[in-house]
Amino acid sequence: MEQVPIAVSLLRRGIDGLDDALLLLVAGRRRLVAGLASAKRRGGLPASDPERERAVLARGDGLARRLGLPAGLARRQLSLLIADGRALQGIDAHTSTASHALFPTPRPGGDPMTPLPTHPALRWFPPPRRWAPLLRRVPQAWQRRLLEHAVGQLLDKPLRAGDLGFLQGRRIGIEVPDLGLAWVLGLEDGRLRALGGQPEASVRGSATDLLLLASRLEDADTLFFQRRLELTGDTELGLTARNLLDRLPWEEVPLAVRIVLHRGALAASAAREAWRASR
Structure with missing residues (x-):
């Protein structure tokens, strides 16, 4: 020894x-x-x-x-x-x-980040699992192109800076069980691509929780602590990717992307709570 x-x-x-x-x-x-x-x-x-x-x-x-x-x-x-x-x-x-509170407090006067009000009609909005059969009809090629575009927008600056080099030749998965969706991402020619095969590490969570994470309305540590997110496979690869996202300055994400993520996450979270309250 x-x-x-x-x-x-x-x-x-x-x-x-x-x-x-x-x-x-x-x-x-x-x-x-x-x-x-x-x-x-x-x-x-x-x-x-x-x-x-x-x-x-x-x-x-x-x-x-x-x-x-x-x-x-x-x-x-x-x-x-x-x-x-x-x-x-x-x-x-x-x-x-x-x-x-992890998201900046909105300013009064019509700031685009102002939270959306909840509405009683949200309880009639079907939860993600009800959308799964419909989403399975969307061609895989369309899903991949949409995912690549969305992730490319979110990670544009670290991609250009070369901060995602650790993904070269690696595969990391995203699983959304309530939507019945799963993708594998990797770095090819300086761009994030949706790939085939099995991932080396996967992040698994509900559609709403993943959206809350992407919009910075929820913290990754909190979601993992509450077992709302799971990391499987190569833990080191998964944690490296997560730490990169934690260091990503939110203000450097394109404004349009921030607005869409923020409003989408608030609406999805409100719909989930309204649905639960109606059961």
Whole structure:
């Protein structure tokens, strides 16, 4: 067995100690959340507090900047904690305002990103699984061209910068089980292409959750934590792709793409909640 240098061993012990401390702090936070839930009930206060969630995320962003932490790191970790706190209080995780706070707060006055209002008629909008038989009739060639165009628009800048070179000769899959759809993507001649064959890694999730992820209305860590997204196959390849998306500056995505994703995700999420409430 190779001898581990003393410095490496000591540093690893220090990291282990900090990891233990983090878990102890998480356990302490959960106890405080449980006490808070009881205090809210006694005081007749609503369990959900969107303004408080936004304040927690904003405070974390500010502290992260002062500490020199990578952008988004504090927000992802705090989003996980908020999602866990909501679960402890029996609040529906799918309506988490913490995840919506990951998207910039819309400005008044007709900003194109202003959330769409919900409508009672949405409960009659069929869930994605009802669309699956119809979508299966769409020719595969059309599906591939549409996917390539959509992904190319979303990842135009990292493609031109060569940041997707790790996908050269590799295959990563996207599975949407409620729509009965699955695609395999790879890099060919500097462009993302829909390919045949089996993927080396796959991301699996519902149509609505994948749309929420693409629109930045939900955080990847939160979705994985809640088991609404699954990563299978070559974990390293999948995590590399996910980390690239996390680092992608949202403001550099073409405005038209952001508007379509944002409004589509809000409408899909509202339709899902309306459908669930009507059952």
